Amino acid sequence: MKIGIADTMFSRINMFAFAEQQLKELNFSGDTERYTVPGIKDLPVACKILFEKFNCDLVIALGMPGKEKIDKTCSHEASLGIQAVQLMTNKHILEVFVHLDEAKNEKQLFEISENRTKKHAINAVKLLEGKTALSDLAGKGIRQGFSNAGEIKNE
Numbered sequence: 001m002k003i004g005i006a007d008t009m010f011s012r013i014n015m016f017a018f019a020e021q022q023l024k025e026l027n028f029s030g031d032t033e034r035y036t037v038p039g040i041k042d043l044p045v046a047c048k049i050l051f052e053k054f055n056c057d058l059v060i061a062l063g064m065p066g067k068e069k070i071d072k073t074c075s076h077e078a079s080l081g082i083q084a085v086q087l088m089t090n091k092h093i094l095e096v097f098v099h100l101d102e103a104k105n106e107k108q109l110f111e112i113s114e115n116r117t118k119k120h121a122i123n124a125v126k127l128l129e130g131k132t133a134l135s136d137l138a139g140k141g142i143r144q145g146f147s148n149a150g151e152i153k154n155e
Contacts, residue, residue, distance in 0.1 A: 001030035001128050004050030004059035010039040011064035013113045015096065019060055022121035030057075030128070040065055040097070041074055044081030051089045058124050059093045062117060067101035075099070092127050094120045098145065116145035 003023070007016045016034060023032060033054045035046045040063035050056040061082055065075035075097060082093050096117055103109035123144075126133040141149035 001058075002033060002054070002056045003028070003030060003124055003128070004033045004035065004047065004054060004056030005062065006035045006037065006043050006046040006050060006059060007062040008037055008039050008043065008064065010066075011062065011098075012100070013064065013098075013110055015062040015064070015098070015113055015117045018114050018117035019062065019121045022118040023125070026122065026125055028125055039063075039074070040078040041081070043078055044085050047082060047093050048085045048089065051085075051091055056091075058091060058128055060117075060120055060124055061093050061095050061097075063095075063097045064113070065097055065099050067099065071100075092124075094124055094127075096120045096144075102145070112145045119144040 005016055005019050016036075020032065033050055033056055035050055035054075037043060037046045043061045043063055047059045047061055050059050063075075063078065065071045079095060079097075082095050086093050098109065098113045098116055100109065103112055123134065140151045143149055
């Protein structure tokens, strides 16, 4: 199995390092392939290349959109491109975007980036295990980046 990791120069945090560290902690026995691009709108083609040229089974797309209105638009366009690549290839891309306005300060932004990236690295390995590897967690309010929201039960 091979996990591709696409990241960007625009990101203010090296999110790749978090993914790489988490995969090592999980003793992921497969290979990883990194592809770095300038910004988030370049991620869809990087993901497609990771599938087609580097034979990745799944890709983690790491990006950090800015906080301006144009950044929100670019983020949306990148997301649509990523979704299109998933449909073209029938392979998962875990979009791990951390928006600069999600946090109150840089320390919190770092923590959100680390948490979200590591949790999605875990999800990537689970998805490679099979379509039901995450089923026990369905409906539990699991979140990446912040504390889990928790399950809602009919009491």
